[in-house]
Amino acid sequence: MAEKSSGNVEILKIQDIDLEVERRGAGPPLVLLDDEEGLTRESPVVDQLAKSFEVIIPSMPGFGRSSRPNWIETMDDIAYLMLDFLDQAGVEDATLVGFSLGGWLAAEIATKNVSRIARLALVDPYGIKVGGPWDRDIQDIWFLTKEEVQALKYADAKNGDIDYPAMPDEKLEIIARNRESFARFCWQPYMHNPKLKRRLHRISVPTLVIWGAADGVITTDYGKAYADEIPGARFEVIENGGHFPHLEQPEHFMEVLGGFLADAQKAA
Amino acid sequence: MYAWHFTEMPYPDHPDPDTIPSVRVSLPNKHFDPIIGADLYNRYLDEHMLADELGLNIMLNEHHQTATCLDVAAPLAAAILARQTSKARICILGNPMSNRADPVRVAEEMAMIDCISRGRLDVGFVRGVPYETFAANTNPTQTLERLWEGIDLCLKAWTHREGCFNFEGKFWHKRSVNIWPTPYQQPHPPVWITGSSDKENIREVARRGFTFAMFLQPYVKVKEMFDAYREASVYDDPEEVRRHIAYMPLVATGDTEEEAEGFAKKVAWYLGAKTAPQFRNPPGYVPVSFNVSALKGGYAGRTDAVRSKGIDYLKEQGVMMFGTPDQVFEQVKAFYDHVGGFGQLLMMDQAGHLSHEETVKSMTLFAREVYPRIREEFAFKPAKKGAAAQ
Numbered sequence: 001m002a003e004k005s006s007g008n009v010e011i012l013k014i015q016d017i018d019l020e021v022e023r024r025g026a027g028p029p030l031v032l033l034d035d036e037e038g039l040t041r042e043s044p045v046v047d048q049l050a051k052s053f054e055v056i057i058p059s060m061p062g063f064g065r066s067s068r069p070n071w072i073e074t075m076d077d078i079a080y081l082m083l084d085f086l087d088q089a090g091v092e093d094a095t096l097v098g099f100s101l102g103g104w105l106a107a108e109i110a111t112k113n114v115s116r117i118a119r120l121a122l123v124d125p126y127g128i129k130v131g132g133p134w135d136r137d138i139q140d141i142w143f144l145t146k147e148e149v150q151a152l153k154y155a156d157a158k159n160g161d162i163d164y165p166a167m168p169d170e171k172l173e174i175i176a177r178n179r180e181s182f183a184r185f186c187w188q189p190y191m192h193n194p195k196l197k198r199r200l201h202r203i204s205v206p207t208l209v210i211w212g213a214a215d216g217v218i219t220t221d222y223g224k225a226y227a228d229e230i231p232g233a234r235f236e237v238i239e240n241g242g243h244f245p246h247l248e249q250p251e252h253f254m255e256v257l258g259g260f261l262a263d264a265q266k267a268a
Numbered sequence: 269m270y271a272w273h274f275t276e277m278p279y280p281d282h283p284d285p286d287t288i289p290s291v292r293v294s295l296p297n298k299h300f301d302p303i304i305g306a307d308l309y310n311r312y313l314d315e316h317m318l319a320d321e322l323g324l325n326i327m328l329n330e331h332h333q334t335a336t337c338l339d340v341a342a343p344l345a346a347a348i349l350a351r352q353t354s355k356a357r358i359c360i361l362g363n364p365m366s367n368r369a370d371p372v373r374v375a376e377e378m379a380m381i382d383c384i385s386r387g388r389l390d391v392g393f394v395r396g397v398p399y400e401t402f403a404a405n406t407n408p409t410q411t412l413e414r415l416w417e418g419i420d421l422c423l424k425a426w427t428h429r430e431g432c433f434n435f436e437g438k439f440w441h442k443r444s445v446n447i448w449p450t451p452y453q454q455p456h457p458p459v460w461i462t463g464s465s466d467k468e469n470i471r472e473v474a475r476r477g478f479t480f481a482m483f484l485q486p487y488v489k490v491k492e493m494f495d496a497y498r499e500a501s502v503y504d505d506p507e508e509v510r511r512h513i514a515y516m517p518l519v520a521t522g523d524t525e526e527e528a529e530g531f532a533k534k535v536a537w538y539l540g541a542k543t544a545p546q547f548r549n550p551p552g553y554v555p556v557s558f559n560v561s562a563l564k565g566g567y568a569g570r571t572d573a574v575r576s577k578g579i580d581y582l583k584e585q586g587v588m589m590f591g592t593p594d595q596v597f598e599q600v601k602a603f604y605d606h607v608g609g610f611g612q613l614l615m616m617d618q619a620g621h622l623s624h625e626e627t628v629k630s631m632t633l634f635a636r637e638v639y640p641r642i643r644e645e646f647a648f649k650p651a652k653k654g655a656a657a658q
Binding site for chain 1: 295326402407408409410412518544545546550551552556557559560562564565631
């Protein structure tokens with residue numbers, strides 16, 4: 001895994017929460033909501049985006065170095081918190097890009113208020129229930145073995161290998177805490193907000209939904225159904241990309257995202 | 269000291285563990301034969317009735333979706349035994365409050381059993397082991413919070429005597445609670461809680477005057493936790509503190525060392541029952557620091573290290589106590605000395621393939637030849653004047 005370039009990290013106070021915010025690059029604001037494993041911020045994709053944008057990466061409560069008070073219980077709570085953050089940061093015409101859990105959060109935010117958001121990209125987001133009560137829309141990552149989960153997440157399972165024992169304790173603490181917070185917000189209802197699907201029609205900014213064709217945790221059909229709920233949303237599939245298509249196919253991913261951002265810019 | 273007979277009511281004739289990923293949570297129930305199940309339930313209840321006849325107390329628990337424990341509803345077993353026994357105290361250890369839908373229902377069930385048994389019920393509350401979060405779908409990051417909120421609500425339901433009260437907590441909302449019946453024991457039955465490593469939680473148990481129980485841990489660890497309990501205990505009289513401390517080893521008593529060792533090997537089945545790794549450590553069940561160790565490969569679940577060792581090692585550690593009556597007595601005494609004393613010996617003296625005849629043999633030998641010595645050696649001395657009442 002490539003070493004990330006060092007961004008400017010600060011801890012903001014929002015209500016009673018210490019919110020970790022990293023900023024990289026210069027240009028119009030792009031708010032990036034990281035995946036639940038914190039992998040995206042360490043990928044080359046962010047450095048590439050930082051060439052044309054000021055990439056702003058707030059860590060959700062309980063993730064990274066952000067605190068997690070007990071009253072934060074759902075993605076809905078976090079979405080309102082992030083709206084407070086956008087107000088405090090004073091960003092205008094921001095591009096909002098969310099990955100996996102961060103994609104779910106981005107969708108929640110955009111259903112509530114897009115006054116500071118001009119365009120939206122969701123990458124393999126969780127967040128809605130598509131099928132009926134007996135259907136498993138999202139594979140149960142806590143019930144399966146870690147080997148099974150890794151095989152579902154990646155087009156090539158080897159791409160998910162991480163040498164944890166080689167990491168410093170500080171890093172491992174963040175990983176362990178990320179996992180705990182992920183379960184806190186997503187255990188039940190499992191990986192979705194039963195209300196979100198009926199709210200997606202409110203998203204009124206140009207939206208791109210990107211899906212890894214080889215995502216075994218949530219399939220492309222689910223992604224298509226997600227995009228269908230958002231008025232005018234574009235749906236793009238990345239071949240040979242899994243649940244994190246931007247990690248496995250960064251070039252193709254940047255092509256798709258870059259194309260959308262350019263078109264959205266023109267339309268504006 | 270009091271001794272309690274305990275079995276998880278196992279269904280041991282499941283497929284070879286080497287051929288299945290887990291005995292718990294996911295083993296398909298096509299491997300359960302209700303004809304065999306009927307025999308097992310009746311047999312285990314008979315053994316509890318024998319405990320009553322032998323002067324032993326009775327402990328019950330429950331688990332879900334597992335061949336290791338057919339008792340999926342401890343209140344049901346307790347209700348049966350409340351009628352079918354006459355002397356024994358019956359301890360449910362415990363009601364998995366974190367995983368229960370309604371603490372007020374728990375309060376009602378316990379009050380009813382307490383009345384039927386004419387005040388012989390001890391009510392344990394447990395957080396539930398990690399794998400229970402899958403069957404119950406309880407958020408593993410919130411089991412402790414749910415446990416304590418549920419206990420508070422249950423205690424209030426037991427003790428509030430002046431009509432309805434309301435409750436609007438984090439996990440439960442109640443508009444008008446006023447249970448009929450109340451418990452037979454007043455103000456409420458003795459409360460027990462289990463623990464393993466969370467000292468802050470143990471101190472809370474101690475401050476509330478509840479009995480603290482530990483299961484199947486090496487004596488060094490047990491002493492550390494018992495010390496934490498003793499330091500925070502609400503009771504001034506050390507004997508009263510000791511009365512509220514419980515430990516559970518696996519126990520097997522035989523006429524000869526060879527016989528006891530044969531029983532012990534069968535009972536040790538419980539420690540080897542296979543559980544898939546992801547069920548042993550759902551995210552957020554244990555603190556972040558444990559999971560940092562897990563990521564480094566140093567932690568694979570709370571009790572794994574102990575459980576993979578042989579029976580002689582387990583005997584040295586006090587996780588198992590087995591031998592002739594003399595030897596079992598000496599092992600209880602040694603453990604007692606190692607951990608600074610305790611008052612309740614919870615005995616898992618049936619597990620796995622230990623047959624009814626073998627279980628009866630082991631229980632009877634213990635009750636007749638070990639228990640009288642234990643009762644005498646570790647008798648509770650009368651409370652000194654001024655000691656806090658229970």
